[in-house]
Amino acid sequence: MIKVTVKFYSIFCVAAGFCREDEIEMESGGDLKILVDLMVLKYGENFRWKLLDGSGNLPITAWILVNGERVDASCFGRRLKEGDEVIFTTPLLVGG
Amino acid sequence: MSKRWFGWAGTMLEVDLSAKTAVKKELPEELAYGYLGQAGVNARLLYDRTARGMRPLDPAAPLIFGVGPLGGTMAPCSGRFTVTFKSPLTGIFGDSNCGGHWGPELKMAGYDHIIITGRADHPVYLWINDDRVEIRDARHLWGKNTWETDTAIKQEVADSTAQVACIGPAGENLVHYAAIICNLARAAARCGPGAVMGSKNLKAVAVRGNRGVEVARPGEFLEAVEMAVSAIRDDPLYEVASTFGTTAITGLAQMLGFLPTRNFQQSTFEGAEKLRGEVMLEKYVTRHKGCFNCPVSCSRYCRVNEGPYAGTRGEGPEYESTSAFGSKCGNDNLEAVLHANMICNQLGLDTISTGNTIAWVMECFEKKILTPEQLDGGQLQWGDHQAMINLIRKIAFREGVGGLLADGALAASRKFGGAGLVVQSKGMDYPAVDVRGTKGMALSFAVSPRGGDHLKGLPLYEVAPDIYARDIREQTGIEVTPGYWLQYETKARLMCWHENWHCVVDSLGICKLEGIALKPLLPDHFRRLLAAATGWEASAADLEQIGERIWNLERLFGVREGIRREDDLPPLRLLNEPIADGPARGHGLDREKYIRMLNEYYQIRGWDRETGIPAEAKLKELGLPAAGEEK
Numbered sequence: 001m002i003k004v005t006v007k008f009y010s011i012f013c014v015a016a017g018f019c020r021e022d023e024i025e026m027e028s029g030g031d032l033k034i035l036v037d038l039m040v041l042k043y044g045e046n047f048r049w050k051l052l053d054g055s056g057n058l059p060i061t062a063w064i065l066v067n068g069e070r071v072d073a074s075c076f077g078r079r080l081k082e083g084d085e086v087i088f089t090t091p092l093l094v095g096g
Numbered sequence: 097m098s099k100r101w102f103g104w105a106g107t108m109l110e111v112d113l114s115a116k117t118a119v120k121k122e123l124p125e126e127l128a129y130g131y132l133g134q135a136g137v138n139a140r141l142l143y144d145r146t147a148r149g150m151r152p153l154d155p156a157a158p159l160i161f162g163v164g165p166l167g168g169t170m171a172p173c174s175g176r177f178t179v180t181f182k183s184p185l186t187g188i189f190g191d192s193n194c195g196g197h198w199g200p201e202l203k204m205a206g207y208d209h210i211i212i213t214g215r216a217d218h219p220v221y222l223w224i225n226d227d228r229v230e231i232r233d234a235r236h237l238w239g240k241n242t243w244e245t246d247t248a249i250k251q252e253v254a255d256s257t258a259q260v261a262c263i264g265p266a267g268e269n270l271v272h273y274a275a276i277i278c279n280l281a282r283a284a285a286r287c288g289p290g291a292v293m294g295s296k297n298l299k300a301v302a303v304r305g306n307r308g309v310e311v312a313r314p315g316e317f318l319e320a321v322e323m324a325v326s327a328i329r330d331d332p333l334y335e336v337a338s339t340f341g342t343t344a345i346t347g348l349a350q351m352l353g354f355l356p357t358r359n360f361q362q363s364t365f366e367g368a369e370k371l372r373g374e375v376m377l378e379k380y381v382t383r384h385k386g387c388f389n390c391p392v393s394c395s396r397y398c399r400v401n402e403g404p405y406a407g408t409r410g411e412g413p414e415y416e417s418t419s420a421f422g423s424k425c426g427n428d429n430l431e432a433v434l435h436a437n438m439i440c441n442q443l444g445l446d447t448i449s450t451g452n453t454i455a456w457v458m459e460c461f462e463k464k465i466l467t468p469e470q471l472d473g474g475q476l477q478w479g480d481h482q483a484m485i486n487l488i489r490k491i492a493f494r495e496g497v498g499g500l501l502a503d504g505a506l507a508a509s510r511k512f513g514g515a516g517l518v519v520q521s522k523g524m525d526y527p528a529v530d531v532r533g534t535k536g537m538a539l540s541f542a543v544s545p546r547g548g549d550h551l552k553g554l555p556l557y558e559v560a561p562d563i564y565a566r567d568i569r570e571q572t573g574i575e576v577t578p579g580y581w582l583q584y585e586t587k588a589r590l591m592c593w594h595e596n597w598h599c600v601v602d603s604l605g606i607c608k609l610e611g612i613a614l615k616p617l618l619p620d621h622f623r624r625l626l627a628a629a630t631g632w633e634a635s636a637a638d639l640e641q642i643g644e645r646i647w648n649l650e651r652l653f654g655v656r657e658g659i660r661r662e663d664d665l666p667p668l669r670l671l672n673e674p675i676a677d678g679p680a681r682g683h684g685l686d687r688e689k690y691i692r693m694l695n696e697y698y699q700i701r702g703w704d705r706e707t708g709i710p711a712e713a714k715l716k717e718l719g720l721p722a723a724g725e726e727k
Contacts, residue, residue: 010344065351
């Protein structure tokens with residue numbers, strides 16, 4: 001088993017019931033797709049619809065960062081390792 | 097017979113407080129068609145009526161309120177107004193844009209602009225009730241805060257729906273960054289319009305309008321409105337904007353490493369987690385709130401129920417205020433931030449300049465440039481929120497050291513030292529973006545005609561290139577790649593486009609906060625709305641040229657007061673030091689590349705490369721007076 005730190009920002013934080021940070025235990029060798037499925041299982045379908053479009057791709061409003069590096073849906077097969085940090089967020093707004 | 101106006105009310109109100117007169121005049125057509133309205137017409141009126149070197153608080157200095165031709169109509173987000181004046185903080189062009197409901201009320205009373213000059217011999221307020229205009233005694237209101245004033249005036253005019261734009265003690269005491277507040281929390285704050293109002297002994301401008309706004313082609317206008325509303329609702333970031341407003345930025349700024357911390361010494365804050373918009377929404381937000389005719393409703397009411405700040409309530413804070421009283425001051429107590437925001441609204445202070453000034457004092461104290469004796473026997477350590485709040489009050493009332501800080505950090509540094517630690521451009525304090533990682537913003541903030549400022553250029557496209565790649569290509573011809581914000585190339589062109597169009601947006605009367613304008617709403621939306629509202633078929637190119645004219649005019653105002661190329665550089669700290677911490681560590685502004693970008697900007701603008709003065713040919717093309725030509 002490995003432990004991965006998951007952080008939620010913006011509307012993903014709301015969809016996760018205002019959880020801002022969570023530690024997820026998953027099977028060794030598990031990939032990003034498995035983590036996403038675990039998130040959906042834990043936080044419900046609303047979380048899925050915020051994160052994935054009908055084709056299972058990331059909409060432009062959903063960013064996933066693994067250890068600070070932004071990834072897209074083609075990276076869902078990326079294996080995670082102990083201590084990885086995965087961030088779910090929207091892009092930036094600016095304003096006053 | 098006077099012209100029948102659509103969109104515009106067609107009337108300006110000229111108030112001379114010394115002579116106690118209020119005279120209505122027809123809006124000159126050449127102003128409406130040459131500068132649109134609101135910010136643009138205000139700028140031209142200010143330029144023409146301000147002599148070079150006039151003191152900002154001189155009785156003759158004009159204070160100009162304006163609404164645009166779309167203000168108060170059914171166009172979405174049309175609740176804005178602009179106040180324009182010579183800034184007491186910077187000594188150059190000053191204007192401030194504000195939401196809420198005051199602007200539409202002025203239009204519905206039948207006015208596009210109010211031009212106020214003179215100084216009343218005792219405190220007064222202006223009461224505009226459609227055609228009827230009264231200069232009323234306000235001696236009993238002097239000393240009251242903005243919330244008390246709002247309530248008292250509504251009782252006096254016996255109309256709870258009247259809209260009141262007023263100053264608090266900070267404006268009365270001529271704090272150079274005092275705000276004008278309406279709807280208790282909407283602030284025309286930057287550059288210090290509240291001090292100009294205070295210098296005229298003018299406590300408030302209260303308005304009630306019952307005339308409505310007439311548009312030229314109602315059916316077509318409604319179609320244009322529906323199209324604009326759909327664009328806003330369909331925007332990919334609509335949910336974020338309507339859920340959090342600007343407060344979502346706090347967490348994201350920390351995550352990406354551009355959250356100004358401890359007076360811009362760091363770019364991440366170890367206490368940022370406690371300041372996030374998500375925390376504010378979960379613990380303190382009681383309901384959402386929108387300005388006039390806004391489908392986004394990005395603002396929020398907050399309340400603190402427990403602890404030392406129990407009883408704190410009201411609208412806001414925005415991201416800027418959260419950073420000003422949070423990370424910039426090393427303070428992770430969100431309830432203190434909410435309280436600081438509330439008292440700034442009550443006292444009538446610009447939260448950005450207030451927070452920056454206090455952060456500068458904290459750094460000066462840390463570096464022993466300021467001693468406890470100079471701070472009236474007190475201390476001001478990073479994160480000391482009680483001391484921070486005490487200092488806000490002292491600034492508003494000019495008590496002790498607050499009297500010096502009330503003139504701004506740059507002015508105070510002339511007495512105390514520490515000028516190099518003031519993060520400012522042209523005398524105005526920087527907003528809460530560490531621009532070292534966003535090269536276009538670095539340029540945009542530095543060249544702004546009103547000084548260090550994120551709202552004049554507001555280069556949204558730079559920070560969300562993948563979302564708006566198609567728009568950027570279609571509007572500007574620029575192809576963007578991931579990480580576009582880090583590059584210098586094409587930024588001069590992008591900024592000129594943003595600046596021109598934001599001048600248009602600020603002159604039409606539409607909100608650009610939350611990126612309403614130039615994100616979901618594009619030039620074609622503005623063209624359609626304006627044509628149907630006014631009956632004037634201006635092309636997008638016509639509008640962009642008007643924007644360019646306004647931008648150049650605001651620059652000319654600065655040039656007349658001595659602004660030159662050397663004033664278009666970022667603050668020393670940001671130009672000379674790379675980011676010291678966090679994910680953006682090591683990113684800095686390369687001076688040579690910045691200079692190349694600035695040169696390209698001047699070239700596109702048609703400004704002299706050596707001086708930064710708009711060239712005669714450009715001014716002629718735009719129908720503007722030659723630089724140095726006195727009015």
